[in-house]
Amino acid sequence: MISFDRVSKRYDEGHDALREISIEIAQDELVFLTGHSGAGKSTLLRLIMLMDRPSRGQVVVNGQNLAGVRPRNIAQHRRNIGVVFQNHQLLFDRTVFDNVALPLIIAGYDTREVGRRVRAALDKVGLLNRERAMPIALSGGEQQRVGIARAVVGKPKILLADEPTGNLDPTLSAEIMNLFEAFNQVGVTVLIASHDLVLISRLRHRIITLSQGCLVSGRAQ
Amino acid sequence: MIGRQETVRRKEGASLSRTDLRGHAKAWIQHHRLSAADSLMRVLDSPGSSVLTWLVIGIALALPVGLNVALDNVSQVSAGWDSPTQISLFLQGEVSPDRLRELEGEMDARQDVSKTRVISRDEALDEFRMLSGFADVLASLPKNPLPDLILVTPDVALDGPAVSALREELQGNSDVAEAVLDMEWLQRLNSLMALSRRLVLAIGCMLVVGVMLILGNTIRLAIEGRRDEIVIVKLVGGSNGFVRRPFLYTGLWYGVGGGVLAALLVSAALWSLEKPISDLAMLYESAFQLSGLGVMGSLNLVILGGLLGLAGAWLAVSRHLARIQPR
Numbered sequence: 001m002i003s004f005d006r007v008s009k010r011y012d013e014g015h016d017a018l019r020e021i022s023i024e025i026a027q028d029e030l031v032f033l034t035g036h037s038g039a040g041k042s043t044l045l046r047l048i049m050l051m052d053r054p055s056r057g058q059v060v061v062n063g064q065n066l067a068g069v070r071p072r073n074i075a076q077h078r079r080n081i082g083v084v085f086q087n088h089q090l091l092f093d094r095t096v097f098d099n100v101a102l103p104l105i106i107a108g109y110d111t112r113e114v115g116r117r118v119r120a121a122l123d124k125v126g127l128l129n130r131e132r133a134m135p136i137a138l139s140g141g142e143q144q145r146v147g148i149a150r151a152v153v154g155k156p157k158i159l160l161a162d163e164p165t166g167n168l169d170p171t172l173s174a175e176i177m178n179l180f181e182a183f184n185q186v187g188v189t190v191l192i193a194s195h196d197l198v199l200i201s202r203l204r205h206r207i208i209t210l211s212q213g214c215l216v217s218g219r220a221q
Numbered sequence: 222m223i224g225r226q227e228t229v230r231r232k233e234g235a236s237l238s239r240t241d242l243r244g245h246a247k248a249w250i251q252h253h254r255l256s257a258a259d260s261l262m263r264v265l266d267s268p269g270s271s272v273l274t275w276l277v278i279g280i281a282l283a284l285p286v287g288l289n290v291a292l293d294n295v296s297q298v299s300a301g302w303d304s305p306t307q308i309s310l311f312l313q314g315e316v317s318p319d320r321l322r323e324l325e326g327e328m329d330a331r332q333d334v335s336k337t338r339v340i341s342r343d344e345a346l347d348e349f350r351m352l353s354g355f356a357d358v359l360a361s362l363p364k365n366p367l368p369d370l371i372l373v374t375p376d377v378a379l380d381g382p383a384v385s386a387l388r389e390e391l392q393g394n395s396d397v398a399e400a401v402l403d404m405e406w407l408q409r410l411n412s413l414m415a416l417s418r419r420l421v422l423a424i425g426c427m428l429v430v431g432v433m434l435i436l437g438n439t440i441r442l443a444i445e446g447r448r449d450e451i452v453i454v455k456l457v458g459g460s461n462g463f464v465r466r467p468f469l470y471t472g473l474w475y476g477v478g479g480g481v482l483a484a485l486l487v488s489a490a491l492w493s494l495e496k497p498i499s500d501l502a503m504l505y506e507s508a509f510q511l512s513g514l515g516v517m518g519s520l521n522l523v524i525l526g527g528l529l530g531l532a533g534a535w536l537a538v539s540r541h542l543a544r545i546q547p548r
Contacts, residue, residue, distance in 0.1 A: 049456070091453060
C-alpha cells in the first residue's frame with residue numbers, strides 16, 4: 001500500500017532528513033514509526049502527503065508513483081489519505097460537526113450524505129453528543145478524537161498519524177491507539193509516528209525505527 | 222476530472238455509485254452556494270470595516286460616474302442649440318429702411334436660406350434699453366449706435382463648411398459690415414466637452430485601478446487572517462479552487478456593495494441638484510430636466526462594482542494563496 005524505494009530527502013540547507021530509506025507497508029497493516037525527534041519521522045509522513053518531494057528514490061502510495069502526481073493533483077491525492085496531527089489542526093471557529101464534515105464538503109458530497117457520515121464517524125470516536133460543541137470547549141483527548149473522526153470520515157484507505165498521543169496522558173493515549181487498531185481491523189492501512197515506546201511496544205505491531213534519517217529496524221514484517 | 226470521479230466512485234461503493242458529471246456539477250454548485258453565503262456572512266459580521274470598504278469603493282466609482290452623468294446633461298442641453306445655426310448680418314452704419322427690406326427680400330429669395338428675421342436699429346435699441354437698464358445712458362447719446370441686423374437661418378440641409386461658405390458670400394455684400402456665424406462658441410463648447418470626457422475617462426481608469434488595488438489589499442488581509450484555516454483545508458485535500466472560492470465571493474460582495482453605494486451617491490447628488498437646476502432652467506424658459514443614471518445605469522454600476530471586486534480578489538488570491546502551503 002505504501003512503499004519507499006531508496007528514498008533520500010535533503011533539505012535546501014544541506015540537512016539530510018532521510019537517507020536511502022526502503023520500506024514496504026502492506027494493506028491492512030498497522031505500523032508504528034519511531035525514533036528521536038529529528039530522526040525523520042515527520043519527513044517520511046510529509047513525503048506520503050506530498051507536502052514535500054523526495055530528493056532521490058521513489059514513493060508509491062496505493063499503486064501510484066508520487067513522482068507522477070502533478071501539483072494540481074496533490075489535493076486529489078490527499079483526499080485519499082486520512083491524517084491525524086499532534087496539534088489536532090482543528091478550525092476553532094467551526095463546530096465539531098463542521099470540522100469533521102470538511103473533507104466531505106471538499107469531496108463534494110450532498111448535505112444528507114454529509115450528515116449521515118459525520119454522525120457515523122463521531123459515533124465511532126464516541127463524540128456523537130458533542131457535534132454542536134466548539135472545539136475550544138473540548139478536552140485535549142476529545143479534540144484529538146475530533147481530529148481522528150475528520151481523518152476517517154471520508155473512508156480513506158490510508159490513515160497517517162503524527163504523534164497522535166503527544167499531549168495526552170497514558171490512559172487517553174491507550175484509548176486513542178485502540179481506536180486506530182479498530183480502524184485497522186476494518187482494512188485501513190495505518191501508519192503512526194510516535195516516540196511513546198512504552199505504549200507502542202505493548203501493542204503488537206511492526207515498529208519501524210529511524211535514527212538520523214536511516215532505517216534502524218522494522219524494514220519488513 | 223475523470224480521475225476524481227473514478228476515485229469517488231470507488232470510494233463510495235453502492236451509495237454514490239451514480240456520481241456522474243451531474244452529481245459533480247451539483248456538488249460544485251453547492252459549494253459555490255455555501256461559499257457565497259459564508260462570505261456574505263463574514264462581510265456582514267464586521268459591519269464597521271465592511272461599510273468603510275463599501276464607502277471607499279462607492280466614492281471611487283461615484284466620482285467618475287457622476288461627472289459622466291453631468292457631461293451627459295450638458296451635452297443634452299447643448300444638443301438643443303445645435304441645429305438652427307444662425308448667421309448675424311450686421312449692416313453698414315446708415316442703411317435706409319427701404320434698402321433693409323430689399324436686402325431681407327434678397328436673402329429670403331435664396332435657395333440656401335430657410336428663414337430671415339430683421340431687427341432694425343430702432344427695435345434693437347428699444348430691446349437693449351429694456352433689458353440692460355441703461356435707459357438714461359442711452360437717452361443721452363446723440364444718435365443710435367446700434368447697426369441694423371438681419372438674422373439669417375441657413376437651410377437645414379447645409380453642413381458646417383457650406384454654412385461657412387454662405388457666411389463668406391454674405392460677408393461680400395457691400396451693405397454688410399460683418400457676417401457672424403453664431404456657431405464658433407458651440408464648436409468650442411463641443412471640443413471642451415470632448416476634452417472633459419477624456420479627462421473623466423482617465424480619472425475613471427485610475428480610480429478603477431485604485432478600487433481593484435484596495436479590494437486586493439482587503440482580500441489579502443482576509444487571506445492572512447484565515448491562514449491557519451487555509452493550511453488545514455489544503456491538508457485535508459482542498460484544491461486551490463476550493464480555497465479560492467470564498468475569497469472571490471468576498472471580493473464580489475465588497476464590489477457589489479460598493480457599486481450599490483456609488484449608485485446611491487450619484488442619485489443623491491442628482492436629487493439635491495434637481496430643484497436648483499429646474500429653477501435655473503425656468504429662468505431661461507427652458508423645459509430642461511436633469512437626467513440621472515436610470516435603472517439600467519445603476520444596474521451597470523453595480524455589475525461593474527461586482528466585476529471589479531472579483532478582479533481585485535483574483536489579483537490577491539493568485540498572488541498570495543499559492544504561497545500558503547502546509548509546513
